Amino acid sequence: MNRKERRAGAAGGNRAAAADPAAPLLAQGLALHRDGHAAPAEALYRQALAVRPGHPDALHLLGMLACGAGRFADAADLIGQAIAGNRTVPDYHANLAFALHALGRYEEAESACRRALRLRPGLPEAANTLGNALMARGRPAEAERAYREALRGRPAYAEAQGNLGAALRALGRAAEAEPVLRAALAALPGMAEARLALGRTLADLGRTEEAEADLRAARAARPDHAPTLAALAVTVERRGRTAEAAALQGRAIALVPDDGELWNLHGQSLLRLDRTAAAAGAYARAVRLCPGMAEALTNLGSVRREQGDPAGAAALHRRAAAARPGYAAAHVNLGLALQDLGDAAAAEAAFGAALTHDPAEGAAALNRALLRLRAGRLGEGWADYAGRPAGPGPALPEWTGGDIAGRHLLIRREQGLGDELMFASCYADAIARAGRVTIQCDRRLIPLFTRAFPQAAVQRPADDPADADLHVRAGSLPRVLRDRLGAFPPRPAWLTAEPQRVAERRARLADGAGPVVGIAWTSWRSDRTRRAAYTTLDQWGPLFAVPGVRFVSLQYDGRYDELAAAQRRFGVTIACDPADDLANDLETAAALTAACDLVVSVASAPGELAGALGVPVWRVCAPDWTHLGTAVRPWFPTMRPVPPPPGGTPGDALVRVARDLAALAGARR
Template identity: 60%
Template sequence: MNRNQRRAGGATGKAGTATGDAAALLGRAVPLHQAGRLADAEALYREALAVQPRQPDALHLLGMIACQTGRYAEAADLIGQAVAANRNVPDYHANLAFALQALGRSAEAERAARNALRLRSPFPEAANTLGNALNAQGKAEPAADAYRAALRARPDYAEAEGNLGTVLRSLGRAAEAEPLLRHALASQPGLIEARAALGLALLDLGHSDEGEATLRAVLVQRPDHAGAALALAGARQRRGADAIPAYRRFLTLEPADAEAWNGFGLALQAADRIAPAADAFAHAVRLAPTMAEALTNLGTIRRLQGRPAESAAVQRRALDLRPDYAAAHTNLGLALQDLGDDAAAEQSFTRALEFDPAQALARFNRAILRLRQGRLTEGWGDYAARFESGRLRPKRPFTIPEWQGDDLGGRRLLLWAEQGLGDELMFGALLPQAIARFGPLIVECEPRLVSLMQRSFPGITVRAPSRRPDDADCHLPFGSLPRLLWPRIADATAPAGWLQPDPARRADWRARLDALGPGLAVGIAWTSQRITTERRASYTELDEWAPLLRSPGLHAVSLQYDGREEEIAAVEQRFGLRIHRWNDLDQKADLEGTAALMANLDLAVTVASSAGEMAAALGVPVWRLGRPDWTQLGTAVRPWFPTMRCVHPQDGGAVGDAISVAFQHLVDLREGEM
């Protein structure tokens, strides 16, 4: 704010006496004002106005006290009266602009600031206020010019420098903004908006840790800084960190922000907090009924909650609002797929791609649908979008090109494992065929598998993933092998038992299992270490396995790599049985030992699990419990594993219902042996 401390001149006669009395009162008030004794100064200013009602200095200075105490409407009125009484004082116009800008009356503030600059130039404070007024009206470039003018007049003007940095960052010029903001804050650490802008600029420049720390510092200084809370929430959400607390803080400050409720819902969904996520999306829709993004997200949650018909209806509402909304078409396709309408689902995925050819999630889901139907050529083509879909781990970056299946012409090919251990073993079933067709290869796999793979493929280089391989000319992820080697279902054949355990360790485990006595050694895996709402339906509880575990002559062996000691002990006590495990074998870390154990099993019965994939890769008979899925490639089996049998629940029941089917298979097996 700019204080005009000019005192009114004297006069003669009666009017002159009144003027002199007012001037005397102002003379007493100004030192009190400067000393911060605002109440005392205000009383004297009001006395001066009682003596001389239109005294411009008294009006102006009283308006300044109103500004200083946050009474901006009163300030604008008082300083406006001062301007009306004397239009030639630049400070009046500048401080009127400040009060008007504080009230959000930016167009009026702009006019007042320009009036001040016409009367005095340079006038850094007025130029800074002009920049604020222009920026509030969305005129960012002219605002930047105004801030620069303020800095030319006063190079040490930290507030103007911070404002310039803030507006440059909003223009997408974070690299220019960062040094300005740092310099302004070094001079004046209390510039909250500049610090918030610095946090945003750092995020823009990819310095996420420092950017988030800066935003947190803003919130320490100003816990009610809604912009910093929202920016922090968004930053954490983008990098997959927990954004829920930041969203909660923002929504406490701005509870009517529908977009933030939508973002909050996404954060809750990422944490697998499905019911609260549904509430957040529903609240966003109540606040903004035409917000298609919140509608499609709500529809997705309804599908995860097992309500596909409702999900489809909500997706159609989103599409009524935005017929070209590719994400909603994709999500509608998923709901239709859950409802059993594959044709309509595929049409929705295709529609999404018509509106947005880069909609990788639609292409990935269409791939899964087509592969499940056995349409391999089309399916593998779409499956190439898996890395961009957001459903799988990102693709590894390489400096060498990805091989497209053309003649290698002497080039050396690097094959690298993708996704989790189960997928690595599934796609690994094509390695014998790839080695035979493509010649000497380099294979990079999960480090725990290296020795097993090297033993299984002694003629090639096998190693853990390298940062920058310099001994290969091109690369290909494992999941791209089927597109080249299995274009038709007739091509989808893999050898049995291609993974070779260590012979000495296998013999050791043979002795251990023989010590259990006569009967069948049956490995079991009933769940996953990573259970989410979406994945839960594919897994079981151990106590559901009681009919199988209590079968006479069956020695159950746990293949749960995550231990689950308490769960196992509870089932053992409840049903009076034994599930074998050994303290000297870590099935997660020691895959050599695990493979040696599995290779001696008579049978493995598992849900969709890497344990079942490994047992099948070793050539062990495996019964896989679950509903039909895309990895069967439209067949009754899983072509990747000749020794695996798919055991489905009857009449579309839960996966646990397949246990009774497996039990009957076991009875039939025993009777066949008798």
Template identity: 55%
Template sequence: MSNQRKSGTSAAATAAALVGQAVALHQSGRLGEAEALYRQALAAQPRQPDALHLLGMIACQTGRLKEAADLIGQAVAAKRDVPDYHANLAYALQALGRSTEAERAARNALRLRRPFPEAANTLGNALNAQGKAAEAADAYRAALRARPDYAEAEGNLGAVLRSLSRPDEAEPLLRHALATNPALTEARAALGLTLLDLGRADEGETVLRTVLAQRPDHATALPALAGSLQHRGGDAEPAYRRYLTLEPADAEGWNAHGLALQAADRITPAAEAFARALRLDPKMAAAMTNLGTIRRLQGRAAESADLQRRALDLHPGYAAAHTNLALALQDLGEEDRAEREFTFALDTDPAQALARFNRAILRLRQGRLTEGWEDYTVRFNSGRLKPRRPFNIPEWEGGDLAGRRLLLWAEQGLGDELMFGALLPEALTRFPGAIVECEPRLVPLFKRSFPGTIVRAPTRRPTDADCHLPFGSLPRLLWKTAPVPPPPAGWLKPDPGRAAAWRSRLDALGPGLAVGIAWTSQRITTERRQSYTELRDWIPLLRLSGLHVVSLQYDGREEEIAAVESRLGLRIHRWADLDQIGDLEGTAALMANLDLAITVASSAGEMAAALGTPVWRLGRSDWTQLGTAVRPWFPSMRCIQPDGGDGIGGTILKAAQMLARLCQGDL
């Protein structure tokens, strides 16, 4: 044997011995000492495959992934028939995001050994990262067939099935994986997402919060939690802000954050978020149309229309942009073009409920009742109103009611309930035996107003009715064409005893007109702000002589009232023993004795008018006038509208002038 061969054999033996010593240290967790011995082995035999492989594994364990892939790759090049080398190379490459190379290495491992659950799991990860979710699921299943207790593979399979829109299959897999190994953070995050997909938002949010307690920087759990909170009307903004601190270059995240800010009526920050999304992705049509919506809310309708057109240039046929362009055109007074845009949106996406709802409002404002009420049927799906109540009985479509009992139920807020309720006298005549469910505070008033009718608060699962109909669907059946038959004036009946008591209290104020006023709303948003006022705007009216002004502002506003009283040296009447929110019987008894009520768009005005009290309603013409100069729902109501470009303040001056003439007997 030559000296050269003896030297090579000696070097190989030395390297093997060093690797053997290092393995024991490696297995006991003494990585630094093991690494030193592996390097000595490589100094003795530079291409020693086990030393390269195991040194690469230490690099992998200590987060030096690029070095790990390089070392294990050298081991594979030195000895290509070891399946573990290929499997661990695949793991390192996948951790580096080099999914195509990882897939190739994992497949090499599986060609050399089958079954090989770890390699199959890594193959699934590589395929999933490339968007090949169905193939990834097959790989995870192969891993589980080889090793049924492989919790990581089971969690990965659950996650990929969830991504394939199969949450019912995903949930049990994820729960079982977590029961086996509670430390699987990604499986827990996937479970949270799955529960959200299944509509179990409370459970899903709880799971996602658990994930974030363990990993505050989890980039999937944060936006998912924020999105769920936003969908449910919660405060999503902190979660989005935290996420965007971690991922500031995520244009989709900024767009979602903008929507959350808009939902919270934080209009200026919302505009900044949408603008940032567009800086990151100038071709993001969703952010473009959302920014356009903000500009419309800011009163910049022409700029809004331009942004919507640019969104449509980026994404032709984008239904949301057509809808938002229509709204901008409507603000610009171009109603015909607005209607065409709403229709374009529906042609593109027949399920675009918001477009159809807004087209309904446009048509109703024009007095086109048949078309308008037909479009209005989608209101519960538009996102602009409260959701439809769930029922265990079908909705009535207007056919023959023979042998069936109808349940009529109130929808939306108190003002809408009273407005649509104006059709109840006719409805109860046409549909005898119908049951009425309304706001609990209104039950006594409605019982008195509709004697012989079952009136009650909402029930969960009614057992005494065969079909149902929301109040807002009554006009589609009863008011198909204009002009509509006006409801009876004063259909809402106050308690006679309480009304008499309030008559005495108002008489005690002395000679003069008792005039109730309501000047604002409990819920003011940017979109609604122009419809409301401050009490100080009413000073020209409050200074008139011969008045006893009564506050119908149900939310109190004591500081605002006291400031105006002090400034003018007068009294705005309110009574500590009347809760205008909780005690609607008492409120109705007071309103029924007023000589006049002057209100902005408010449930106070609706109730006073339903009682038959004369009401002057201040504000711009809206769809509830159904194309007329009045509001047909309330025969005792008069609409006072601003001139031209004047704001609502101009209507207060008009009302003051009219009231002065009334006091002088000229009206």
């Protein structure tokens, strides 16, 4: 029994037996109740009611027995009858609040707590339950005050201390929450809710290994507690175990199938597992359960867009934005769907709305930048591009233009290898303007960049440029140096391969008078969002049918099984040396690329490397923002884009490539 029950029993037992003939029965029942003998205690309480119908203490104690048995509706009814008989007992109101909270009637529970606290200010149990009701109603700041009031009344109140820790975490004060939760668990190790809150807090602090251990301990105490399963799923997801996270979410959903938040989280995990249809089903279930859940609406919209339904996606994103005004992500996703529908003006307005609601929304700035750059609006586009998400950088001023003669400029790498190669076309111009330049780049590019830019120091991103005066991200250089199409220099190349290696590769590849053609057909990043930009090697049959061509694989991730299957199927030889590590040894990749007469590539790093080396390259891709509103890619003078036919795929474009390759090979012969 808890303290509230003891106080309630004492209130009845102090009455003189002559004045209250039910008092001896209540006293006997209370003693049994305290010792855990619920059935005989209940019998005595009911005898007391028979002796004195409507006895408030008897009704209250019967209500507490119902609470202990988990019959909270009965408890609320019985304690409510007790209050009707005597409204002046604070414990009645506090225990009614406990039952109402257990029933999910949080607003009524809050009111009952406040009545108890008016009757007895600082009553610890009432203040603690008030905090719980406020937390359930999404008011953690008020809950914190309530829990602190409970602890002032009883400093050793471990439950209130654990609840305070959970409130601090909900307020984003994880570092403050951790010691509070640890103290609560030291006093009462079996508090599963506090253990759960500690696990979540450690996850918030990025200490996922510790978080997982605490959450597993919480799960061991309550194997079928859905919130613990869901929190554990989030933690193992962060540790890269998405399949396990999805399984945990599935178990939690089996326990609480009407929890829309869980369905939404499950959809996110399923999507990461590339189970798009299942993710769509999970998001749709979340929307049915919670029609106003903006996250589920916009998540479902994003999947519908991936499934080729931009109109349906746009409708869902609009519902999400209406459900939560100011939800920037919904406006970003709406803009992407409208862009797919060909309504560039409406898409730009949607991105603008996202930035109005949240000026720091980097995805909105980036997508509006790409839309404007795709249209050839370089000035506006580069200005937006500067607002793209950025990682931590040095404590240096950023170069956004102006005279930097005599200054030491640090150029910082960003994004993928292909982007780094493209933006490196600006490095020579930056070097010409600055007094000194340090280039930070992918470690694999250091030999190539050192040879290409001898006036600059080239280093890894982790190295410290000790005396730099200012910095610039590589992708921000075009804002200063490529603000118009006329600012793109006609230089055919800015990288060179090591000459001796190139000569060796050419000697090995020479085979008659036909051209040597390097090919790259896909990317290791061929996930669900990028798959449509790539091809399979089976689609290259028309090229392999062109006579007199010597093919060589530039595919950096090997794919030797695919190569072997294609050679068997098409009766063609595709040169490939498994000893070459084209992913990590870019000097070898550059030499092999430079030994080719032509490179045919999808939109991936081998094509960018070919363009940077000045090798003729046919890039099989739909027009994207890097075309800057033109039919070419101004960054790469030797590159020729080959777009798919209207409504087609990159695989469809290979038919045209094969025809042009046949003409090239014929001319060579």
